[in-house]
Amino acid sequence: MTNIEAFIRRWTAREGGQERANYALFLTELCAILDVPTPEPASHHTERNSYVFERAVTFREPDCSTARGRIDLYKRGCFVLEAKQSRQAGGAKAAHDAETATLFPLEKPSRGRRESRGWDVLMMNARQQAEDYAKALPASEGWPPFLIVCDVGRCLEFYADFSGQGKNYAQFPDRQGFRVFIEDLRSDEVRERLHLVWTDPHSLDPTKRAAKVTSDIASRLAKVSKFLEDQRTPDGKVVHDPQKIAFFLMRCLFTMFAEDVELIPKDSFKSVLGRCKQKPELFSRLLEQLWIAMDTGGFAYAIEATVRRFNGYL
Structure with missing residues (x-):
């Protein structure tokens, strides 16, 4: 519990900073809290990158053109994770992301759980981006059972579709519990559920x-x-x-x-x-x-x- 408390203090004390600089460190430390392996070094052979930060994907647009993008954190057969940092505006990591950026400044979110409209829009857009990235994966890799949206240092949201069709990613485990705030990691039950998302996601299929x-x-x-x-x-x-x-x-x-x-x-x-x-x-x-x-x-x-x-x- 000491490590968990230190992790919570370390990240709730942060104000500002850059999303691109912080998200990998935050998620690496989260892996330690969840007792799961950390992401592996990326290979220049994209198909070998089964658990990496910045996994490259190719978007195929309706006009037959293509665009490149990168998944913040990808684990094959488990999840696509899209990271944001609500305490600063941040920059788009790819041209494709810029299209879904919010069109108005975010209100500074409180430390509590009453969210601003701007923050809700940020998280909804990030969820759509995660689904777009999942869709852009090669067909041979299949649809991941989970989409995760991470507000760095604040919370994670979980959406699941265990059908392998990618057509019905829904809040998981339900509307009340899909959003896990960093303070919720004190719960053994929450940590065990997240551990399974990383290691055996289909065991969570209701x-x-x-x-x-x-x-x-x-x-x-x-x-x-x-x-x-x-x-x-x-x-x-x-x-x-x-x-x-x-x-x-x-x-x-x-x-x-x-x-x-x-x-x-x-x-x-x-x-x-x-x-x-x-x-x-x-x-x-x-x-x-x-x-x-x-x-x-x-x-x-x-x-x-x-x-x-x-x-x-x-």
């Missing part, structure tokens, strides 16, 4: 995570089902009817869903299971009482809360 969670739940429930189905009396008779087992597991799944969307208090079902782990003899009584309360509506002693009536024959 569809893959949902599929993994669904598969994991299915596997666990299958084990529970098999355990119950295999139980026998001393004379070899089945203890639990298969239909009742299926109904029991279905009610468990529905209760987990109700907890996740907060139709019942957050973590309430989880706390019941935790109590039952310590005292297994409470399990059937607590779940029965909870499901009766959910079926009729009223006070559920198992979770010590009043619940709504669920019309699902619980």
